[in-house]
Amino acid sequence: MIKLSKRLQTIADCVTAGARTADIGSDHALLPVYLLQSGKCPSAIAGELNYGPYQAARKQIAEAGLTKVIEARQGNGLGVLAPGEADTVTIAGMGGALMADILETGRLAGKLEGVKELVLQPNVGEEIVRKWLSKHGYVLQGETLLEEDGKQYEVLHALRAADSPADVTNERLYDPSFLPAAMEPGLKQEWLYRMGPYLLRQRAELLPNKWRHEIGKLERICKQMGQSELPESREKEALLRGEINAIEEVLSCLQMVKPSSNC
Structure with a gap:
């Protein structure tokens, strides 16, 4: 075979x-x-x-x-x-x-x-x-x-x-109520789609590594943007910093949520 x-x-x-x-x-x-x-x-x-x-x-x-x-x-x-x-x-x-x-x-x-x-x-x-x-x-x-x-x-x-x-x-899969209330509702919903409802709930072993790697890529891009004086670069860097902060917030939430196989 x-x-x-x-x-x-x-x-x-x-x-x-x-x-x-x-x-x-x-x-x-x-x-x-x-x-x-x-x-x-x-x-x-x-x-x-x-x-x-x-x-x-x-x-x-x-x-x-x-x-x-x-x-x-x-x-x-x-x-x-x-x-x-x-x-x-x-x-x-x-x-x-x-x-x-x-x-x-x-x-x-x-x-x-x-x-x-x-x-x-x-x-x-x-x-x-x-x-x-x-x-x-x-x-x-x-x-x-x-x-x-x-x-x-x-x-x-x-x-x-x-x-x-x-x-x-x-409806149950993308119900973000299991995430800490401190997160904005719209942000919760978006990150369920981005990180995966099962992977988040079960705290998949590789999930933090994957998104830490993503943070690293975004940090490198921010560093490049920081070398430019163009207004567009400042705006792009601010957006990327917001993205990094959102990932950090979700990853910190994972440490607070008990893993579950249920929806």
């Missing part, structure tokens, strides 16, 4: 057994091949925009002897799917803005019809993906923050609201 990276294995573990799966941006089709070889899924589609990765996916599928149950398709995003053709869609390794755009374009075209489950791994802009899910009737079931090859990744697992347990709703 093919061996997956830690990141792809985390995604595979989230996929519901028995689901017809479509992996969008499949590259070498490693994830679909694993899902079939492990017996977790009965069929899969490997979608890829560019010709080179599409051919690599076809080769991987053929070498695994799975051409009858995994189909490689070349196309843009969810355009490779027909409505009702997949139960689960996985998308990994791209920015959150692009991921949300792929999902929205597919939604408007009816490509998400019948899709009960989304497993998503944005490289950046995770809050954009969380907001899209919340707006369009998907509810997070869990989040994983992992580290691989010196980089940190977030894997988001969501179900349609109709398929989500009754006690797991977006």
Whole structure:
């Protein structure tokens, strides 16, 4: 059986057994091949925009002897799917803005019809993906923050609201009342989207490290802005300082909140 990276294995573990799966941006089709070889899924589609990765996916599928149950398709995003053709869609390794755009374009075209489950791994802009899910009737079931090859990744697992347990709703997930009252309500809400409702509540082990690293990047940018006398630079530096202060406030709150697996 093919061996997956830690990141792809985390995604595979989230996929519901028995689901017809479509992996969008499949590259070498490693994830679909694993899902079939492990017996977790009965069929899969490997979608890829560019010709080179599409051919690599076809080769991987053929070498695994799975051409009858995994189909490689070349196309843009969810355009490779027909409505009702997949139960689960996985998308990994791209920015959150692009991921949300792929999902929205597919939604408007009816490509998400019948899709009960989304497993998503944005490289950046995770809050954009969380907001899209919340707006369009998907509810997070869990989040994983992992580290691989010196980089940190977030894997988001969501179900349609109709398929989500009754006690797991977006209203409960994004209810910021568990955070200390000293924080402004609007700030609480925004940081639930940015840091992740599960990751915050459970005080994910890697979460402080991730955001301390972000603070470091912002500090370096502020230092560069400080060397400029332009008014725009002063304004940009002030905004970044506000961002740093907000992150520090949320991180300090994490030390005050008991970890919880409940919403």
